[in-house]
Amino acid sequence: MxxxxxxxxxxxxxxxxxxxxxxxxxxxxxxxxxxxxxxxxxxxxxxxxxxxxxxxxxxxxxxxxxxxxxxxxxxxxxxxxxxxxGLTQDWAVAIVGVGNLGRALANYGGFASRGFRIAGLLDADPHVVGDRIAGLVVEHADELESVIKKRGVSIVVIATPATAAQQVCDRVIAAGVTSILNFAPVVLAVPDGVDVRKVDLSIELQILAFHEQRKANGGPIMAEEWPDGVVM
Amino acid sequence: MxxxxxxxxxxxxxxxxxxxxxxxxxxxxxxxxxxxxxxxxxxxxxxxxxxxxxxxxxxxxxxxxxxxxxxxxxxxxxxxxxxxxGLTQDWAVAIVGVGNLGRALANYGGFASRGFRIAGLLDADPHVVGDRIAGLVVEHADELESVIKKRGVSIVVIATPATAAQQVCDRVIAAGVTSILNFAPVVLAVPDGVDVRKVDLSIELQILAFHEQRKANGGPIMAEEWPDGVVM
DNA sequence: TCGACTTTGTGCATAGCTTCACAAAGGCAC
DNA sequence: GTGCCTTTGTGAAGCTATGCACAAAGTCGA
Known part of the structure; x- marks a missing residue:
């Protein structure tokens, strides 16, 4: 929200x-x-x-x-x-969570062309730390606060599993970040003054399913449920 | 009436x-x-x-x-x-475009648990065709129509580059699909009766940047002072 | 059964968003 | 300049969404 x-x-x-x-x-x-x-x-x-x-x-x-x-x-x-x-200025973005989605985001060309510079990739998994993705070396999540402060990160993208999202969120807020883009399927609790935007892949599919079902049923109102309030 | x-x-x-x-x-x-x-x-x-x-x-x-x-x-x-x-029924979904994002979507667990079954992964790149991802073998984009018809696909996810999106869109609609989830950064032209939902990763960041800029400029007071600043 | 208590479902006022329709403003030809 | 044409910018109307506040409807203990 x-x-x-x-x-x-x-x-x-x-x-x-x-x-x-x-x-x-x-x-x-x-x-x-x-x-x-x-x-x-x-x-x-x-x-x-x-x-x-x-x-x-x-x-x-x-x-x-x-x-x-x-x-x-x-x-x-x-x-x-x-x-x-605000695209005439340069925004430093950090991506936390370098799974499939994090990689996709890191490689997405649409960011750089609009003033968004990926300034850090972080992950908690030691097997991923050290990987080189889109020209950056993945750093350990422990470095989160120092990456944010040293590189002037003002927007953080959370692409971690749901279980880790709130903790990452708390930490980046404590480090001074007030703009978060959240891909994890959880409602993040944040204090006033922090902006969270959420992208939820499965929600979009569910909305499509709703409309698709409706089409399949031959219209918006099912006969059995015809309401009293309908006036002819 | x-x-x-x-x-x-x-x-x-x-x-x-x-x-x-x-x-x-x-x-x-x-x-x-x-x-x-x-x-x-x-x-x-x-x-x-x-x-x-x-x-x-x-x-x-x-x-x-x-x-x-x-x-x-x-x-x-x-x-x-x-x-x-409409989640009490099973929905067959095909993902077109198996780049980073397509892979992320194929591996995303949130789909299967909500009645969305990935019934096909397609890509135009011969180097990707044949890869095994999330238990499915990637098929060539030429198979699009036959995959849709044979497996009863009713929802298609477009995760191709922007240039290919409209063409894929036209083909799946011709094949009878009326629900599309589009990740490509283009406005798809579709006939009436077709539902398109769009997820655009860079738009979300741009909205965050707008609010972040407002905060950085000291909020509402500052805004008044901008308007005539730059002349072209 | 009764009365105190909890929580839903909704009427209503308000805020925000969309669309229409048109006057105002500019370009262009002469 | 004058008149005509095009297109913007916006007042106003209609529509949708939000949130308050409370009556209605239920539970539960005595």
């Missing part, structure tokens, strides 16, 4: 908008690569898979960066969104 | 509720393992990391399964939520 942070009154950008900005950014980067100079809200919305009114309202929270009758300058908008998201 | 009135037993369950049911289910499973027979909304909400009123409202969409003065029977509630999510 995401803990809400008190936001600026004037420039408090809605959470729903923040969650979509990376989407716009990716669509814009694709356009920039293809040499597109300007783009209308209609076209950008299409590329990002949202409705154009929503896109315009989202962008209006950042400022008035479009030109009426023309659209948005691709490069300028990339810059503004990047700045808003 | 049919008008749907939100009500207990109405099968139209809000998306926000569906997204939380797996969370409750996990908390309940933990309690069942520890031998807890009944649980109050207060305690279950605590374990799932939500507010107890929200939990009760969510559960009320499934039906009236609690006992006032006592709480919810853990086993019974597990059954009801599982049934609602």
């Amino acid at each position: 995401i803990r809400r942070i008190p936001q600026a009154r004037d420039r408090g950008i809605p959470d729903a908008t923040v969650a979509r900005l990376p989407l716009y950014l990716r669509a814009l980067n694709g356009m920039a690569e293809r040499g597109t100079a300007t783009v209308s809200s209609e076209d950008l919305a299409l590329a990002a898979g949202v409705n154009s009114a929503k896109l315009r309202k989202d962008l209006s929270h950042l400022g008035s960066y479009g030109t009426r009758g023309v659209g948005y300058d691709v490069q300028y908008l990339i810059y503004q969104i990047s700045r808003e998201l | 049919i008008r749907r009135i939100p009500q207990a037993r109405d099968r139209g369950i809000p998306d926000a509720t569906v997204a939380r049911l797996p969370l409750y289910l996990r908390a309940l499973n933990g309690m069942a393992e520890r031998g807890t027979a009944t649980v109050s909304s207060e305690d279950l909400a605590l374990a799932a990391g939500v507010n107890s009123a929200k939990l009760r409202k969510d559960l009320s969409h499934l039906g009236s399964y609690g006992t006032r003065g006592v709480g919810y029977d853990v086993q019974y509630l597990i059954y009801q939520i599982s049934r609602e999510l």
Whole structure:
């Protein structure tokens, strides 16, 4: 779950908008690569898979960066969104837990290109410590606090088994980290002021199963359960 | 004209509720393992990391399964939520793209325990085809349609590079699949009736970076001073 | 049986998000 | 400049989600 942070009154950008900005950014980067100079809200919305009114309202929270009758300058908008998201600076990220998932994350190219630098890989298993992955040597989990402090890590990714997650979480918070991305299937308990985002692979499948079952049953309302409140 | 009135037993369950049911289910499973027979909304909400009123409202969409003065029977509630999510049946899942992420997914234990059976691993790379992962032999992507049809695959996980994702998507839809979990960083174009859920690792980090930047800048007060800072 | 106590299920107010629809603003041709 | 065209930015309306607060419904001891 995401803990809400008190936001600026004037420039408090809605959470729903923040969650979509990376989407716009990716669509814009694709356009920039293809040499597109300007783009209308209609076209950008299409590329990002949202409705154009929503896109315009989202962008209006950042400022008035479009030109009426023309659209948005691709490069300028990339810059503004990047700045808003904090991607114009370099973020040092540590990944704790170098199992299959941790390795996948370490090798994922989408991080480096967006200002996220993997500054440490840590694991508690002596058999894994010392391995070289994505150009980094895996360090022992005992080094967690020192890695965080020495390398200025401000975001930690937890990719450990569920049983270890809370302990790792407590330690990184004690070491001053306030942003955590959690892949372990547990609800982490954190004090106020710490942001936790959770990615749960099995939850997504369960949501799909729910909808799939519904399709298979021939519609949203099963005859046997037809409610009294339905009016014809 | 049919008008749907939100009500207990109405099968139209809000998306926000569906997204939380797996969370409750996990908390309940933990309690069942520890031998807890009944649980109050207060305690279950605590374990799932939500507010107890929200939990009760969510559960009320499934039906009236609690006992006032006592709480919810853990086993019974597990059954009801599982049934609602469609987890009492077996789902055959195919994973396309056996890179680091595909391997991580294939080895992830959280699937099998919830009725998701990995029925196929496919990849286009001849060097990977034939590898044995999590008890399955990787098959060539050319076999996609036949694997889907022969093994009754109803959910496909796309863990390919971005460039291959849309093509894979088109093929699985043509083969009759209507539920897709996409890990590739692209917006998939799909016809009506097809469900796509997206997990994007870098988006989550970008959202964290946004909040982290806010904290670092001293919070709401500072925000007011940015707007006209940079001119292009 | 009764009364005290616990906990659910939900009406209601509020907050947040989405979408529509259009005036305002800019470009462009002449 | 003037008029026309395109597209933004946003007020307002409608919809969905959240959380409070409490009546209703149950348990339990005496």
